[in-house]
Amino acid sequence: MKRSSPSVERQTKEKSLVTVICTCYNQAEYVVQALESIVCQTYRPIELKIIDNGSTDHSKAKIKSWLKENNNKIPVKTFFYDQKLNYCKAFNQAFESSNGDYMVDLAADDFFEPKHLEFAMTHLSQSDAKVYFCNSFEHFPSGKSQTFYPTDALGKASGKVASGNVFAELIRRYAISSPTLVMDARAFEEIGCYDESLNYEDFDILVRMSSRYSFVYGDHITVNKRMLKESLSQQQYRSRKSHLLPSTYQVCKKIATMVTTKAEKKALQQRLIHEIKHATVSANFEVAQKMLDLYNELYPLGVSYVFFSLWTIAKVDFSSLYEKWRQKPFK
Structure with missing residues (x-):
């Protein structure tokens, strides 16, 4: 994938252009708040790419209505699909049309x-890192909320957060809140963007980016993630029929060649x-066996x-x- 070259005008600007790619699928209830949070950013310049990935609710109408009122605030390009595409493929197509020096992947919820x-x-300008991340609020339907990293009375992370070379830590556990990522666009392009053979992106992109580039942590809580039962992130260990676990297996196979x-x-x-x-406890036995074979x-x-x-x-x-x-967390 090759993006168009940045314009001479943009290259002479002091501040880097950030591309925000917002992907929506049946998130009509939330998409306007997501889009508002982009145009309300204190940072400029920003460009926005909006993907509606074949929604069957009234998400498209919500997006088009919002565009009528806000289209002149920042540059916007839309991608409306009649049928749902593989998430990684839809995102890569939007990224290919982007011009940003940095890139953000924002889910519409x-x-x-x-x-x-x-x-x-x-933080990025003051370091040699190619990826920024921070703390986030996780909001559950029950009304409960919590921070991704536990915090003290001042709202700062109460424990040590890995920064710099985080490759081993990201292999071991889900140590970074992926919605908080801001990535160097050229680095993202150099590693091949999202892997379109996978059904989800965050674990794979975290390990591939961290295997080559430094990460920098900002001790701020500036991202809000809705923990919804129907969201893609909550389908990883779906009982008996997870369509994400096979992708996790493929990522683990990749990691085996990288460590x-x-x-x-x-x-x-x-x-x-x-x-x-x-995989075993959720009765996804076929992929559990593949994981066992890889371990062996x-x-x-x-x-x-x-x-x-x-x-x-x-x-059993x-x-x-x-x-x-x-x-339990959703009740």
């Missing part, structure tokens, strides 16, 4: 605080056991491997109990 991009660009240090190999071992456990190729067999291997062979289905546990 999330939204930013006004200083999000201002803080991000300050070199003892810490990175240990991190992948921990990740595989985590994914095997959840890379590591000596231990108690956890044997336990979940026997469980997978027996196909406790997924209904697992599903009740998984849905």
Whole structure:
């Protein structure tokens, strides 16, 4: 994928252009707030790409109505699809038309605080990092909210947050709130953008970007993420029929070819056991077996491997109990 070259006029500007790509699929209730949060940013210049990925509710009407009132505030380009596309493919098509030096992926059910991009660009300009991230608020339908990183009385992260070389940490666990990412667009393009063979993007792009580039953390809470049962991020361990776990397996296979240090190999071992456990307990036995086979190729067999291997062979289905546990935060 090759984007058009930046204009001479933009190259001479002191401040970098940020492209925000907002993707909507049946999020009519939330999309206006997401779009408003972009035009309300204190940082400029910004360009906006809006994708409606085949919504069957009234999302398109909401977007078109918003555009009539706001189209002149920042440059906007829209992509309306009649049928739902693979998320990564739809995003890459919008990215290909972008001109930004930096890029943001915003789901239409999330939204930013006004200083999000201002803080991000300050941190990026003061470091050699290619990716910025920060803390976020997670909002549940029950009315409960929490921060991604626990905070103290002043709203600052109460524990140490990994920064710089975060590759091993991202292999091991979900250590970064992906909606907060602001990425160098050229670096994103150089690693091949989103992998269109996958059904979701965040785990893969985090590990690929962190394998080559430094990350910088800003201790701000400037992103709001809605934790909705129907959102893509909540379908990872869907009982019996997760369409995301096969992509997780593919990413783990990629990581196996990337790890070199003892810490990175240990991190992948921990990740595989985590994914095997959840795939097994959620009764996604086919992908659990593939994960077990990958583990068997890379590591000596231990108690956890044997336990979940026997469980997978027996196909004992406790997924209904697992599903009740998984849905607790939404009640």
